[in-house]
Amino acid sequence: MKTFVVLMGAPGAGKGTQAKKLEAALNLPQVATGDLFRANLKNNTELGQLARTYMDKGELVPDEVTVAMVRDRLSQPDCEQGAILDGFPRTTAQAAALDALLSDFSAKIAVVPFIDVNQDVLVERLVKRAEIEGRADDNVETIRVRMQVYHSETAPLLDYYDEKGLLVKINGEQAIDEVTADLTQVVRKVM
Ligand code: AMP
Numbered sequence: 001m002k003t004f005v006v007l008m009g010a011p012g013a014g015k016g017t018q019a020k021k022l023e024a025a026l027n028l029p030q031v032a033t034g035d036l037f038r039a040n041l042k043n044n045t046e047l048g049q050l051a052r053t054y055m056d057k058g059e060l061v062p063d064e065v066t067v068a069m070v071r072d073r074l075s076q077p078d079c080e081q082g083a084i085l086d087g088f089p090r091t092t093a094q095a096a097a098l099d100a101l102l103s104d105f106s107a108k109i110a111v112v113p114f115i116d117v118n119q120d121v122l123v124e125r126l127v128k129r130a131e132i133e134g135r136a137d138d139n140v141e142t143i144r145v146r147m148q149v150y151h152s153e154t155a156p157l158l159d160y161y162d163e164k165g166l167l168v169k170i171n172g173e174q175a176i177d178e179v180t181a182d183l184t185q186v187v188r189k190v191m
Contacts, residue, residue, distance in 0.1 A: 002107040003028060003082035003191050006089070006098075006166075007183075008158060009115035011146045012122040012129070013172050014179060018115065019086035021180045026187055029078050032086040036069055037061065055137055058145030060090060060153060067097040074101065082110070090154045095161075110190040112161040113183050115172035122147070 005028070009015045019030040037055060040048030047069065054061045070088055073079070089095040102108050117125075123143065130138030137146070161167040170182045 001191070002080070002105070003110045003187070004102060004107055005082070005084045005187055006109055006112045006161070007084060007086050007115065008112055008154075008161070008167075009172060010117065010119075010122050010150050010155075011143070012125040013115040013117045014125075014176070015086045015115060017176060018179055018183055019084045021176075022084050022183055022187065025180070025184050026084075026191070028081065029083050030086055031070070031073050031079065031083045031088070033066060033070065033088040033090075034086075036073060056142070058137055058142035058149065060149055063091055063093045063097070066090075067094060067101070070098070071101055074105070082107070089157060090149075092156060092160065095157055109161075109164075109166055111168060111186060112166040113186050114158060114161075114167055114169050115179065115183075116169050117172040119147075121173060 003026075005022070007015045007019055007022075016032060016034070019032060022028065023030040037048070037051040041052055041055070042048070047065070050065065051061045060066075066088065070085075074083060085098075089098050099108070126138055126143045127140070129135065130143075158167060168186050170179060170186065172179055174182070
């Protein structure tokens with residue numbers, strides 16, 4: 001059976017860290033739209049140049065561009081058994097597109113773990129990450145915009161998935177390995 005997992009959580013909740021750990025533990029590829037955009041940026045592709053204008057401001061790249069990129073990625077052979085989606089979907093339009101896309105693959109979302117972290121902790125983590133990784137979009141102004149975008153565009157998806165009975169809340173303020181253990185357990189149940 002195919003296992004598509006949608007990892008939800010605000011910027012700084014630890015989605016990337018956890019998706020990488022799940023990738024190893026469950027042998028499912030991590031598909032992170034932010035990473036895909038950053039790879040395009042680095043290789044200076046047309047897609048990268050377009051994405052940069054949005055990413056630099058902390059805004060979302062338009063849905064049709066993002067969805068097309070995800071469709072491409074999920075069509076790769078390594079995603080045949082499923083994937084861990086990290087940072088996608090981020091809008092209700094993207095969520096609808098994902099449902100349609102998976103139905104084309106005769107698949108559906110298995111579970112939507114939500115890594116829950118308090119707002120103050122999130123900002124603190126993002127500022128720290130800015131110092132360590134030097135990500136261009138981890139500055140105070142961009143962090144503020146990304147949080148706003150998360151609350152207005154992405155947070156409504158929590159209700160969308162909850163109504164479908166797919167949402168499982170995970171305490172994201174535990175130690176990294178404890179969060180991984182909770183997530184692994186939740187995903188294994190649906191594999
Ligand atoms: P992330 O690494 O997930 O925090 O993403 C970094 C940036 O890439 C975001 O602030 C957006 O500009 C862009 N991005 C990543 N995923 C998406 C998405 N699903 N839809 C639109 N833009 C995205």
